[in-house]
Amino acid sequence: MDQNPPRSTSVTVADVARRAGVSKATAARVLGGYGTVSDRVREAVTAAARALDYRPNELARSMTTGRSGTIGVVVGDIENPFFSLAVRGITDVARQAGFTVILINSGEDVTAEKAAIRTLLAKRVDGLIVSPAKESELDHLQEAARSGRPLALLDRGSEALAVDTVIADDRNAAEGVTRRLLALGHRRIAYITACDTSDHLFRTPSDINTGSVRRRVEGFLDTCREAGLAEMERWVHVGASSPEHTRRIVTGMLRASGRPTAIIASDSVIGLEVFKASRAIGLAIPSDLSLVSFHDADWTSVTSPPVTVVRQPVYRLGERAAQLLVERLNGEGMEARRVVLQTEIVERASVAEAPA
């Protein structure tokens, strides 16, 4: 029975109905699991379906029901451990709730992000989870929200947008880290992020469109200011968007006179590159240079010295976002919720007193 040639035209309810000797409507009731049917008919239809190897066409089903059973996810880069872990959280919840996930990388590019959302909307996803590249441009998000399909924001929110949002308490984390470094005598503290500005220079936090990072930078700057350090803006470096860029930035910074005595890396990919670059230059961590990285990537505990990090509940970030979305998909329209998950500073050995 394996010998039937590749069945190009698939079996439909009508086929099953014919074979079972009932009407299409009745067969559909059995196959779709709705309405009422007698046991005898149910068995006949089930048997016919099995004999014909009937496979429901979800597309057709979605067509009439209006629900596609999919949620669209737009992240910066699935290759980044941060996102792959968050996506894991999302897919776990989604599957549990009976949804599948369509994944699109934006590459942190707003144009790509817009296209992605448009595509997903066209495919009639039931809901969206987006990690917006820029908070300055949110027409497309607004539009998505207005299309009637629920939207949840991941890791980056915007107060201007009344949608479900799950973020970490980045500002708080940055403040804690900065305070710690200040207490150890550091005054030249650099902050490095992948976010970029048009001229690759940083002036004020509002230059930074990625919400999570902006909040961190604000926390960093404010804490410095409170400690009496002014003009720390010049220690914020943007544009570390690839390992090469990062290396160039870090190397330049560490080779300059008046180099920083401490560096805060905005994610683990950057942190890794800082680690490599400082070693390449011959600076010892932590005696010459203290390092703190965001994201408790698995490798950070295994280097020499192990790296002090801000542990973000990344998996839970994705998980919660998906939960909010699913709830909204099922339940009725409640108000937009904003969830802030706590971070934790994991002190390891990459931070020490500032060198004299």
Place this chain on the structure above:
Amino acid sequence: MDQNPPRSTSVTVADVARRAGVSKATAARVLGGYGTVSDRVREAVTAAARALDYRPNELARSMTTGRSGTIGVVVGDIENPFFSLAVRGITDVARQAGFTVILINSGEDVTAEKAAIRTLLAKRVDGLIVSPAKESELDHLQEAARSGRPLALLDRGSEALAVDTVIADDRNAAEGVTRRLLALGHRRIAYITACDTSDHLFRTPSDINTGSVRRRVEGFLDTCREAGLAEMERWVHVGASSPEHTRRIVTGMLRASGRPTAIIASDSVIGLEVFKASRAIGLAIPSDLSLVSFHDADWTSVTSPPVTVVRQPVYRLGERAAQLLVERLNGEGMEARRVVLQTEIVERASVAEAPA
């Protein structure tokens, strides 16, 4: 004009047609970009569509065309850097070719994998890329292939299945690594994999259902045998499926008398755990213990000592798989192709002569 209430019922071709004063068929021609239309009509329809903010319904389109513009991807665990990188390769190619990706994690569980494929087939994906958990069970893959939708296998193939396959030359890599260790005097060499058997014991390579790993183990064992080492089977450890399991296995192994002098880790997640465990026990790498890991994860170059690894072209693995699939989706039925990508041993400093 932003004030219209959330439009629950969307704009259709018929609406656009009405507004433009043409027939539904004509409007569809313009909107769908097929057939011939006069410039005047085209403009009228375009204008109407813009005015109404028309959004095509891809579902409906897929319904008739039979093409959904999606490819389904089933991987073990997106959280694993190996897969997230491969998926990155897949999505890049897919997007380029105009496809979106539906992602499902199997958790390396065959039952889940079957369900995943069934779901994807029901959603009428145009093609599938699967990294099969087990090569022993491939009915569901066979079925998928028979359903007429192209299938490509990623990282794990089966000669029994005539479908496009992209793998790395795992056997070769394992042979090379083993030879290197043997040359350095190692005789007690352990191989650790996440794959598992029913009784968590390894007897023969055929116990291992994951193709890539089986080929490696075969390479390992054969090379040992050629060197006159018999019964190396007892050095193959299965079931390192989580950090905790791995730690337990490694710790037990290293604490035992006659502990291995070298360990080959089947992926970077395991390699990391071996690194941690040996350090926790107080064994020095490489003087007490040599370590080689599969997958050139980013952190492996930054530990002390940096870890010798087998560099697999992971991104290209995904990329090629997607390419094969897309070609088959466009072109006509050619024979199944099997692509084997070369690996490379990156010698760093975690391998040394066997201790006396």
Place this chain on the structure above:
DNA sequence: TTTCAAATTGAGACCGGTCTCTTTGCTTCT
């Protein structure tokens, strides 16, 4: 036995596109 509501089943419209088949209107060739 008659009556009436509830349970079953059938017929056919519908979702929003695509696509085939016609009809209509011009242009062009002889």
Place this chain on the structure above:
DNA sequence: AGAAGCAAAGAGACCGGTCTCAATTTGAAA
């Protein structure tokens, strides 16, 4: 001028399900 050829537009079927509504059965109450 008449026929042929072709572009442009319309009508309506179709994809494979769901769902409404009406028709038929069934079963229990009267």
